[in-house]
Amino acid sequence: MAEKIVQLAPMLGLIDAPFMNAIAEVGGFDEIFAPYMLADERSMPKPQVLARRFSGISKSVNLVPQLLSNNADAFVAIANILNDLGYPKVNWNMGCPIKFVVSKNRGAALLRDLENLERLLDSAIGRLKPKLSVKIRIGFSSPDEFPAIIEVFNKFKLNELIVHARTAEQQYGGEPYRQAFIESAGNSLNPIVYNGDIACAADANISLPNLKGYMIGRGAIANPYIGLQIKGLSTDNAPTFRQFATEITHWYCARNNLNRLKELWKYFAKALDKPDEIFAKLQKINNSEKFCETVESLF
Numbered sequence: 637m638a639e640k641i642v643q644l645a646p647m648l649g650l651i652d653a654p655f656m657n658a659i660a661e662v663g664g665f666d667e668i669f670a671p672y673m674l675a676d677e678r679s680m681p682k683p684q685v686l687a688r689r690f691s692g693i694s695k696s697v698n699l700v701p702q703l704l705s706n707n708a709d710a711f712v713a714i715a716n717i718l719n720d721l722g723y724p725k726v727n728w729n730m731g732c733p734i735k736f737v738v739s740k741n742r743g744a745a746l747l748r749d750l751e752n753l754e755r756l757l758d759s760a761i762g763r764l765k766p767k768l769s770v771k772i773r774i775g776f777s778s779p780d781e782f783p784a785i786i787e788v789f790n791k792f793k794l795n796e797l798i799v800h801a802r803t804a805e806q807q808y809g810g811e812p813y814r815q816a817f818i819e820s821a822g823n824s825l826n827p828i829v830y831n832g833d834i835a836c837a838a839d840a841n842i843s844l845p846n847l848k849g850y851m852i853g854r855g856a857i858a859n860p861y862i863g864l865q866i867k868g869l870s871t872d873n874a875p876t877f878r879q880f881a882t883e884i885t886h887w888y889c890a891r892n893n894l895n896r897l898k899e900l901w902k903y904f905a906k907a908l909d910k911p912d913e914i915f916a917k918l919q920k921i922n923n924s925e926k927f928c929e930t931v932e933s934l935f
């Protein structure tokens with residue numbers, strides 16, 4: 637079986653340039669997905685604004701921009717600008733379960749009306765310059781919706797269909813429906829990427845002929861070496877976890893972004909002994925200098 641690719645999941649409010657740059661240095665991730673940006677007819681960004689958005693990201697990051705949209709014209713317009721800016725592939729977010737996104741009929745809401753979904757894809761795909769990757773949930777309310785969702789996507793040629801194996805109603809809690817995924821994903825004519833709770837290399841063990849690879853989010857923050865480990869590659873030449881975590885910590889400390897650090901350290905702490913104690917200790921700190929010092933003292 638061909639080697640599986642590994643993708644870093646988009647995580648709005650958690651992962652941006654410093655994390656992307658640091659994990660690209662570690663290696664093992666074939667593609668890094670940017671958190672979503674809105675593609676809406678009423679607020680079309682200029683190409684310069686789009687280019688600036690990714691300006692802090694190192695050239696060594698193989699970046700895939702992601703758009704959140706329920707409008708084919710806006711999606712195509714922005715995706716084509718991104719293609720002109722040098723991004724050969726764009727992802728369509730059809731999986732976001734958050735209330736204010738779903739209430740505007742975006743993200744996972746698109747999975748609730750499959751006729752509309754088909755019209756949307758039909759209207760966009762012929763006009764798109766970049767390759768199209770789509771990220772979905774296994775269903776909106778139930779994994780039983782998955783076979784019918786796959787049938788709709790089978791009418792189109794995608795670069796890949798990334799499936800977060802939770803329903804939108806589950807948000808990020810509960811277990812992913814791994815078995816329901818395995819039972820139906822083989823019917824996809826498009827290459828499939830599995831996403832959901834991959835925390836170690838042993839979790840990346842799905843055997844399906846059309847499985848292209850794995851997308852990893854939270855597991856990659858707790859263990860940035862997971863891409864290398866899945867591929868059976870050595871981690872000897874990668875930066876140490878201390879280097880990885882302190883570089884990112886210093887970057888946010890310099891910008892006084894303690895909220896972001898506290899979010900990231902929820903996951904970084906899992907790589908160290910006594911994660912709950914470390915996390916509780918860091919949560920109480922209200923000063924960037926102290927935060928950095930405390931992090932240094934952990935190693």
Ligand SMILES: Cc1cc2nc3c(=O)[nH]c(=O)nc-3n(C[C@H](O)[C@H](O)[C@H](O)COP(=O)(O)O)c2cc1C
Pocket residue numbers: 645646647648649650670671672702729731732771800808831832833834851852853854855
């Ligand atoms: C804080 C947070 C932000 C997220 N932002 C995005 C996003 O911008 N776009 C997206 O498609 N998914 C987003 N997700 C979902 C993740 O990409 C991923 O599908 C989910 O975390 C499950 O994968 P994991 O178990 O490997 O973390 C987000 C998840 C979290 C927890």
